[in-house]
Amino acid sequence: MTLDLFPHQTFTVPEAIGPDAFVLRNFATPHIEELLSAINTLERQAAFRNMVTPGGFIMSVAITNCGRLGWTTDRQGYRYSPIDPDTGQPWPSMPAAFRQLAKEAAAESGFADFEPDACLVNRYLPGSRLSLHQDKDERDFNAPIVSVSLGMPAVFLFGGHKRTDKAARIPLMHGDVVVWGGVDRLRYHGVLPLKENPHPLLGGQRINLTFRKAG
Numbered sequence: 506m507t508l509d510l511f512p513h514q515t516f517t518v519p520e521a522i523g524p525d526a527f528v529l530r531n532f533a534t535p536h537i538e539e540l541l542s543a544i545n546t547l548e549r550q551a552a553f554r555n556m557v558t559p560g561g562f563i564m565s566v567a568i569t570n571c572g573r574l575g576w577t578t579d580r581q582g583y584r585y586s587p588i589d590p591d592t593g594q595p596w597p598s599m600p601a602a603f604r605q606l607a608k609e610a611a612a613e614s615g616f617a618d619f620e621p622d623a624c625l626v627n628r629y630l631p632g633s634r635l636s637l638h639q640d641k642d643e644r645d646f647n648a649p650i651v652s653v654s655l656g657m658p659a660v661f662l663f664g665g666h667k668r669t670d671k672a673a674r675i676p677l678m679h680g681d682v683v684v685w686g687g688v689d690r691l692r693y694h695g696v697l698p699l700k701e702n703p704h705p706l707l708g709g710q711r712i713n714l715t716f717r718k719a720g
């Protein structure tokens with residue numbers, strides 16, 4: 506017979522996908538209801554919208570934000586702003602449950618005292634994708650980025666420091682948390698087009714929270 510040594514452990518130990526990048530499988534699972542209820546409130550105050558890139562393309566991923574700063578793009582460029590351009594109001598504040606989960610995941614991955622001031626919320630529908638890019642609109646690259654995956658699974662592309670470097674494919678599931686910092690902070694990354702694969706709680710969508718120190 507097998508002895509279950511960890512009957513209450515709902516997540517595995519951090520799995521390294523780079524020198525300073527870790528997947529924490531199911532780390533958000535105990536907090537799903539709280540997260541979904543906060544997203545519901547958030548999207549009523551700051552709706553998901555498909556923003557336009559500086560090159561004039563409409564993003565297939567719909568975006569909203571919470572926290573002191575929010576990431577936006579338009580024909581003028583990419584930037585963080587304290588004001589939602591659609592409402593003219595500050596972005597909704599970051600829910601305590603969001604901040605706490607991000608801080609705990611960062612600490613578990615070796616990044617003490619992570620203080621996110623921005624939470625970018627991405628919503629993917631079947632076919633939505635994110636092409637390879639670097640996240641470099643933040644002021645301080647010393648802070649990590651924490652991402653929380655909810656709903657339909659996705660294949661995450663984890664590249665190198667050059668766009669042409671071969672990218673690893675990492676499946677991300679409902680409840681998974683990923684932390685990226687240090688030497689991995691500026692690696693190219695993206696998300697393959699989402700397959701239609703309805704999730705019991707979220708249906709035909711994937712929502713990804715990314716916590717950043719932007720300012």
Ligand code: MD3
Binds near residue numbers: 625627652691694715
């Ligand atoms: C790896 N979002 O919003 S999150 C993004 O699943 C973004 O929605 C993806 O890339 C998503 O910019 C991936 C994880 C992520 C965020 C920042 C990173 C991965 C990263 C920075 C460096 C390396």
Ligand code: FE
Binds near residue numbers: 638640694
């Ligand atoms: Fe990114």
